[in-house]
Amino acid sequence: NAGVTQTPKFQVLKTGQSMTLQCAQDMNHNSMYWYRQDPGMGLRLIYYSASEGTTDKGEVPNGYNVSRLNKREFSLRLESAAPSQTSVYFCASSPSGANVLTFGAGSRLTVL
Amino acid sequence: GENVEQHPSTLSVQEGDSAVIKCTYSDSASNYFPWYKQELGKGPQLIIDIRSNVGEKKDQRIAVTLNKTAKHFSLHITETQPEDSAVYFCAARPRAMNYGGSQGNLIFGKGTKLSVKP
Numbered sequence: 762n763a764g765v766t767q768t769p770k771f772q773v774l775k776t777g778q779s780m781t782l783q784c785a786q787d788m789n790h791n792s793m794y795w796y797r798q799d800p801g802m803g804l805r806l807i808y809y810s811a812s813e814g815t816t817d818k819g820e821v822p823n824g825y826n827v828s829r830l831n832k833r834e835f836s837l838r839l840e841s842a843a844p845s846q847t848s849v850y851f852c853a854s855s856p857s858g859a860n861v862l863t864f865g866a867g868s869r870l871t872v873l
Numbered sequence: 874g875e876n877v878e879q880h881p882s883t884l885s886v887q888e889g890d891s892a893v894i895k896c897t898y899s900d901s902a903s904n905y906f907p908w909y910k911q912e913l914g915k916g917p918q919l920i921i922d923i924r925s926n927v928g929e930k931k932d933q934r935i936a937v938t939l940n941k942t943a944k945h946f947s948l949h950i951t952e953t954q955p956e957d958s959a960v961y962f963c964a965a966r967p968r969a970m971n972y973g974g975s976q977g978n979l980i981f982g983k984g985t986k987l988s989v990k991p
Contacts, residue, residue, distance in 0.1 A: 765916070801882075803962060803983040804917070819978070851916050860905050860966065862979070864916030 763787050765865035767852050773871045774842045782837040782868050784852030791857040793835035794819075795827060797848040798867070804851065810835055812857065842872045875900040875967040879982025886953050887990050894985045896963035897945040905966040906939060906946045907979070912959045920961075921948070953989045960984045 765786045774780055786793065795807040796819075806819030808827040816827050824846060826838045835854075839846055849869050853862040876899040886892050898906075904925040909917035923930045923937045923946065930937050934953075939946040950957055964979040 801983055803879075804964075804981040806978065809978065853916075860907065860922065861919050862907075862909075862917075864909075864918070866914070866916050 765852055765854055765863050767850075767865035767868050769868060770866070771869050773873065774839075775873050776843060778842050778872075779838070779840050780842065780870075781839075782850055782852070782870075783834070784836065784865060785834045786852075786854040786863070787833065788854060788856075788863065789832070790854035790863070791832070792855045793829065794853045794855075794862065795825075795835070795837045796851045796853065796864075797821065798851060799848050807837065807850075839870075842870075844872045846870065847872045875903060875965055875980040877963060877965050877980050877982045879963050879985060881985060882983065883986045883988070885988045885990065888953060888955060890953055892950045892953050892957070892987055892989075894948045894961055894963070894987070895945060896947070896965075896982050897943075898965040898980075899944065900965070900967045901941075901944060902968040903965040904968045906937070907964050908935075908937060908948050909962045909964065909981075910959045911962065911984075917962055950987075953987075955989050955991050958987060958989045960986050 768783045791812045794809040796804045805821050810816045810829040813832045828836045849867045852865045855862050879896045907922035910920045911917040934951050936949045962984050963982040
C-alpha cells in the first residue's frame with residue numbers, strides 16, 4: 762500500500778524554467794492538497810482540491826497552478842520558477858468529511 | 874484568519890524525561906487540533922488529534938490537552954525515547970474553512986524540533 766507518491770524527489774531548476782510536480786494516491790481519497798515547507802515557516806497550503814473536478818487557492822497560490830487529473834492524481838505546476846520557490850513541497854490527501862491528512866515523502870526543489 | 878503559534882521552536886530532553894509542546898490559536902471557531910510528527914527526510918505523520926468537544930486525549934505515551942477558553946492546546950510526551958526525536962507540528966482547523974464535503978484546510982504552527990538524548 763503506497764499511500765501518497767510524489768515525483769520527483771529532487772529537482773534543480775534555473776530561474777524562468779517550468780516544471781510539474783506529480784502526486785498520486787491509492788487510498789481512494791476525495792481531497793488532495795499541495796503544501797510547501799520552508800525553514801521556520803511550518804507548512805503552508807498552496808492549493809487544494811476538495812474533490813475530483815474542483816481546485817481552490819490556499820494561503821500562498823501565487824506562481825503556481827494545479828490540475829486534478831482524476832481522483833488519484835493532483836499535479837502542481839511552476840510556469841516560471843523563481844528563487845523564492847525554492848522549498849520542499851508536500852502533497853497530501855484525505856477522505857471527504859475526514860480530518861486526517863496523509864502526506865507524501867516530499868519533493869525538494871531548488872531554483873537557481 | 875486563523876493564526877497558530879507554537880513554542881518552543883527547539884526542545885532538548887534526556888531520555889526518560891517528559892516533553893511538552895504548546896500551541897495557541899486565534900480563531901475561537903476552530904474545532905479540530907491535530908499533531909503531526911515529521912522524521913528526517915519524510916513527510917509529516919499524524920500522531921494524535923483532538924476535537925473541540927474534548928478536553929484531553931491519550932494514546933500510550935502521548936497525550937494532548939485542549940483549553941478552549943484560553944485557546945491553547947499542548948502535546949505531552951512521557952518517558953521519551955531517542956526515536957521520539959523529530960519535528961512536531963501542531964495545527965488548527967477553523968470551522969469557517971470547511972468546504973463541500975471535505976474538511977482539512979489546516980493552519981499549521983511553525984514546528985518544534987525535539988531532540989531526545991540517550
